[in-house]
Amino acid sequence: MSREWPLWEVFIRTKGGLSHRHAGSVHAPDPELAMRHARDTYTRRMEGVSLWVVRSSDIVASDPAQDGPMFEPAEGKIYRHPTFYEIPDVVKHI
Amino acid sequence: MQAQSSIKSDAHLPAQWHPALFDYLLRLGDDSLILGQRLTEWCGHAPALEVDLSLANIGLDLIGQATLFLELAGEVEGKGRNGDRLAFHRDVLAFRNCLLVEQPNGDFAQTMARQLLFSTYSHALFEGLCQSAEPRIAEIAAKAVKEVRYHAELAADWVIRLGDGTEDSSTRMIDGLDWHWRFVEELFEVDALEQPLVEAGIAVDRTQLRAAFDTRIAAVLTEATLPLPVYPRGIKGGRTGHHSEHLGHLLAVMQYLPRSYPDAVW
Numbered sequence: 180m181s182r183e184w185p186l187w188e189v190f191i192r193t194k195g196g197l198s199h200r201h202a203g204s205v206h207a208p209d210p211e212l213a214m215r216h217a218r219d220t221y222t223r224r225m226e227g228v229s230l231w232v233v234r235s236s237d238i239v240a241s242d243p244a245q246d247g248p249m250f251e252p253a254e255g256k257i258y259r260h261p262t263f264y265e266i267p268d269v270v271k272h273i
Numbered sequence: 274m275q276a277q278s279s280i281k282s283d284a285h286l287p288a289q290w291h292p293a294l295f296d297y298l299l300r301l302g303d304d305s306l307i308l309g310q311r312l313t314e315w316c317g318h319a320p321a322l323e324v325d326l327s328l329a330n331i332g333l334d335l336i337g338q339a340t341l342f343l344e345l346a347g348e349v350e351g352k353g354r355n356g357d358r359l360a361f362h363r364d365v366l367a368f369r370n371c372l373l374v375e376q377p378n379g380d381f382a383q384t385m386a387r388q389l390l391f392s393t394y395s396h397a398l399f400e401g402l403c404q405s406a407e408p409r410i411a412e413i414a415a416k417a418v419k420e421v422r423y424h425a426e427l428a429a430d431w432v433i434r435l436g437d438g439t440e441d442s443s444t445r446m447i448d449g450l451d452w453h454w455r456f457v458e459e460l461f462e463v464d465a466l467e468q469p470l471v472e473a474g475i476a477v478d479r480t481q482l483r484a485a486f487d488t489r490i491a492a493v494l495t496e497a498t499l500p501l502p503v504y505p506r507g508i509k510g511g512r513t514g515h516h517s518e519h520l521g522h523l524l525a526v527m528q529y530l531p532r533s534y535p536d537a538v539w
Contacts, residue, residue, distance in 0.1 A: 184321070205323050206321060206322075206323060207323065208434065209434075211430060212430060212434070215327065215427055215430065216323035216324075216326075216327070219323065219326045219327040219330050220322075220323055220326050223326070223330060
């Protein structure tokens with residue numbers, strides 16, 4: 180077994196109502212310390228109100244070599260964008 | 274240092290309280306200041322980058338508390354000394370911190386042993402001080418109590434992992450606790466200076482905090498599979514200015530710049 184601590188990805192909710200967003204990563208030996216390290220590394224300046232940490236190795240990522248078949252078919256299909264609706268000014272975060 | 278929040282300068286207490294209150298505030302402020310300075314020595318030297326930040330965060334929390342307590346001490350004293358003056362232009366014999374906080378960092382285990390003991394005690398103290406009859410102390414305590422609770426939990430997490438870790442980490446944890454245990458008794462002492470403040474509801478009766486402290490420490494050490502340290506006799510003296518050799522060296526580093534360049538500003 181490696182002596183290196185495993186890597187954890189850190190997600191921060193900046194305020195109530197918003198989604199958690201990826202902020203970075205930390206090394207830590209276990210989930211509890213990963214949470215402490217995330218708090219101490221990424222929320223020192225009031226960046227968030229909620230934290231998620233997840234082991235980097237548990238993330239299923241798309242294969243960069245498959246970018247073509249994965250993402251290019253979505254190009255040029257503007258009818259999938261809801262740009263034909265007017266959004267009232269009072270609606271935030273959309 | 275700069276005060277993080279302004280504290281009202283109107284005197285809430287009759288003047289006869291001021292000398293004892295001044296000393297009490299030095300005890301509170303110096304504990305935070307000296308441990309905060311100690312922890313900054315880890316900057317760039319911690320076992321991992323993340324731990325470096327954890328220790329720096331704790332140190333900065335403590336220095337923030339010290340700023341508030343020492344600013345208030347200066348006001349109570351009424352001789353024109355502010356927090357910076359008290360922190361950087363006082364000699365070693367005038368410091369009122371307990372001996373525990375001036376102890377050397379040693380290795381990471383020794384540092385965490387000291388943090389567990391101090392923060393567990395400090396959390397109970399600040400919980401009590403939130404009800405202080407002196408509202409300016411209660412205000413500082415209300416802010417500090419949340420910080421200190423996190424410090425105590427973080428330290429407990431590390432003590433449990435190192436104690437219940439490898440043979441090497443467990444041995445180091447035992448040595449770290451052994452080093453610091455003789456300074457625990459002093460934390461819970463109430464002397465003639467504090468007694469009237471306790472009776473007036475301004476100070477917390479430290480002797481009343483010991484039972485909960487022992488229970489909590491025993492729980493952490495049990496989970497850490499560590500033996501409870503025993504030491505025949507506590508060492509005291511910090512509260513009256515009788516310090517170990519370590520404090521003078523710490524102050525030399527901390528006070529060098531403001532003493533050499535008294536007009537220096539950021």
